[in-house]
Every structure is written in structure tokens, then in C-alpha cells.
């Protein structure tokens with residue numbers, strides 16, 4: 001896409017005054033609509049429409065942002081932090097509106113977190129589910145999360161609804177503190193350790209899971225055995241300065 005210029009820049013308008021014989025088709029082909037530039041529109045492009053110099057091609061951000069979406073990114077103001085990198089020229093709107101692409105191909109999360117994730121991945125004492133507990137398989141399961149974190153990549157979040165809320169999709173770096181807890185617990189406890197969810201699966205809206213700062217563990221057995229496992233996992237969470245709850249599983253979050 002061409003760089004956008006401020007409206008009312010006479011020199012630029014004169015430069016584009018040459019009308020094309022093809023009429024409005026150049027604008028239409030770009031997914032735009034020719035109209036008077038006094039009508040509000042996300043982006044005007046000059047030189048794509050028949051008629052006077054004020055008749056210009058209006059391209060909505062929905063259309064202009066497609067190159068960014070195609071790259072798996074999201075267009076936003078660069079004042080908003082981006083877990084990944086900002087790329088110019090893929091979004092509509094002002095020059096400060098850029099494409100935030102989460103880095104899946106290259107390192108973007110902390111090396112310290114990655115090192116612990118690799119140790120978790122490598123540990124025979126820690127079982128990482130390869131599917132969400134809801135049986136949805138979307139690449140946001142604990143095994144995929146840890147594999148990606150080990151490669152310094154962002155971990156995927158799910159994007160489906162459940163009784164508790166709506167998982168937001170997208171991705172996040174896993175936090176060093178929660179990874180240290182998982183590793184420490186997994187390599188020190190006498191109980192069976194199965195990770196059910198980290199950044200993936202569906203939880204209540206705004207859950208710390210979605211920030212890569214929470215984990216859910218499976219509880220095994222029943223009665224006193226289950227209670228003892230629950231207590232051990234929760235005590236370890238407290239030791240790591242986290243907050244936890246038990247019940248059907250142990251949830252620990254460290255913020």
C-alpha cells in the first residue's frame with residue numbers, strides 16, 4: 001500500500017491530478033469506494049477515482065488492515081505494547097498505527113523463561129497434556145505452550161467459549177515465575193504431576209492463564225490421597241508467593 005499523506009496537501013493533490021481512463025476501477029480493485037473526501041473515512045487514497053480532486057478512494061481500516069491480518073498480526077497504535085514486533089506499511093490509519101506481529105518464527109520471550117520451559121519439557125516427571133481438558137485441540141495445550149516457550153516463542157491461547165467466559169485467542173509469553181513453580185513442584189513432589197492448562201483452554205474472563213501467569217494441575221485419586229496432593233501442590237504455590245485454589249484441580253497463579 002502507498003504511504004498515506006495528510007489531507008489537503010496541495011502539492012500532492014496536484015501531483016495526482018492526472019485522471020485515469022479506467023474510471024473508479026483502480027479504487028474498487030483495492031476494496032475501496034470513490035467519494036467526496038469531506039465524508040469521514042479511515043483512509044483516503046488519491047489518484048484512484050474519476051472526477052474532481054476531492055473525489056478520492058475511501059478504504060476502510062477493515063480492508064486496509066488485511067495485509068497485517070494475513071501475517072497473523074493486529075493493527076494498533078504503537079503506544080500500545082506489542083509482544084512481538086511492529087511492522088510499517090501493513091495497516092490503514094495514521095503512521096503511528098502499525099502491525100503488531102507476535103513472533104512465532106523468532107525469539108521474542110525471555111531467555112530465562114525459555115531455559116526453564118526447556119527443563120520442564122525435558123523432565124520425565126512432568127506430564128504435559130497434548131490436548132485441552134475440554135478435548136479441544138488447538139495448539140494451545142500445555143505441551144504446545146511449553147514447546148513454544150522453550151523456543152522463546154509466544155504460547156498460544158485458545159479462542160472458544162465456556163461456561164466461565166470466552167478465551168481471547170492470540171498468544172502470550174509464559175512468565176518465568178509460573179514456569180519455575182511448575183519445574184520446582186514437578187521435580188520435588190512425590191505425587192503424579194500432570195499439567196492440564198497454562199495459557200490455553202477456556203477460563204473466566206481476564207484469567208491470569210491468558211497472561212501466562214497461571215497453571216492448572218490434575219488431581220488424582222480420591223479422599224485423603226487427593227486431599228494430600230492438593231495440599232502439597234497448593235503449599236508449593238504459596239512458597240512461590242502465588243495464590244491458589246483446589247477443588248476439581250489445583251490452580252496456581254503467580255503475578
Ligand SMILES: *[C@@H]1O[C@H](CO)[C@@H](O)[C@H](O)[C@H]1NC(C)=O
Nearest residue numbers: 115118119120121122123124
Ligand atoms: C534432559 O534430560 C536428560 C536426562 O533425562 C539430561 O541428561 C539432559 O541434560 C537434559 N537436558 C536439559 C536441557 O535439561
Ligand SMILES: *[C@@H]1O[C@H](CO)[C@@H](O)[C@H](O)[C@H]1NC(C)=O
Nearest residue numbers: 163164165166168204205206
Ligand atoms: C466474557 O467476555 C465476553 C466478551 O469477550 C462476553 O461476551 C461474556 O459475556 C463475558 N462472560 C462473562 C461471564 O463475564
